Amino acid sequence: MDRPIRALAKTMRQRLRPGLVRDLLHGVPTGKPAHPPLAQAALGCWISATLLDAAKADQRAVRLLLAAGIATSLPTAAAGLTDWSSLHQEQQRVGFVHLAANVLALGLFSGSLLARVRGRERAGRALSYAGLAAGGFGGYLGGHLAYRMAAGANHAPQVSHLVPLGWHDLCLLKDLPDGRPVSRRLGYISLFVLRRAENVTVMVDTCPHLAGPLHQGRLVEEDGEACVVCPWHGSTFRLDDGSVRHGPATAPAPTFETRLRKDGTIQVRPSLT
Ligand code: FES
Known part of the structure; x- marks a missing residue:
């Protein structure tokens, strides 16, 4: 069939x-x-x-x-x-x-x-x-x-179970390409990491729809908001908070807060929202 x-x-x-x-x-x-x-x-x-x-x-x-x-x-x-x-x-x-x-x-x-x-x-x-x-x-x-078969289930990892609370070293800012998302590991999970000048956006790299790799997605702007489009079925997530702009995903992509240490190390912690 x-x-x-x-x-x-x-x-x-x-x-x-x-x-x-x-x-x-x-x-x-x-x-x-x-x-x-x-x-x-x-x-x-x-x-x-x-x-x-x-x-x-x-x-x-x-x-x-x-x-x-x-x-x-x-x-x-x-x-x-x-x-x-x-x-x-x-x-x-x-x-x-x-x-x-x-x-x-x-x-x-x-x-x-x-x-x-x-x-x-x-x-x-x-x-x-x-x-x-x-x-x-x-x-x-x-x-x-x-x-x-987990059709319709949320495939984004529940970061609260996999990443302890508090700040974690991720990588050096200078090691990140500017304007192009990359994938980085944090413990058990892969993260979508996007550097734009001194700003770094970090969210779970696994698409909530069916676990597509978000760092391979397209960066777009929707109504003035920066978004990433999943390469597999086109789910679109706001970079600011990981919320869903377009399906098929219905669950948001968990995001991380970031800060930069004096030595240039980016630190992340799970967002509480
Ligand atoms: S896996 Fe991302 S839209 Fe389907």
């Missing part, structure tokens, strides 16, 4: 250029991926509808829940596809089956609602149960993607 996967991912990336809509679908404004809570809403409605069916409850409530699940599944799919288009190939393979299972579930629940509207309650119930099986499988794969 790699060819259709590549084609679909490419189409998604071409249609949805970096900007407000794409950032909204990734969940950049909230700092969390938008797809998982939307998916919970859709699947929650469908599970509730099926439970009410099993309990032979009021059919108007069942229809309302089915319709709400169908309506919610559209933004859910848009957010999921947007995230999926910027994943690794292995993640995209699982994501593709996840997508297929959920499209099947959407079709079955839509068929169920249609059958009920036409008075065919029994067929509607059967389609709902089949939809729940497909949606449940899709949800299981979604969990696998998130928890086992």
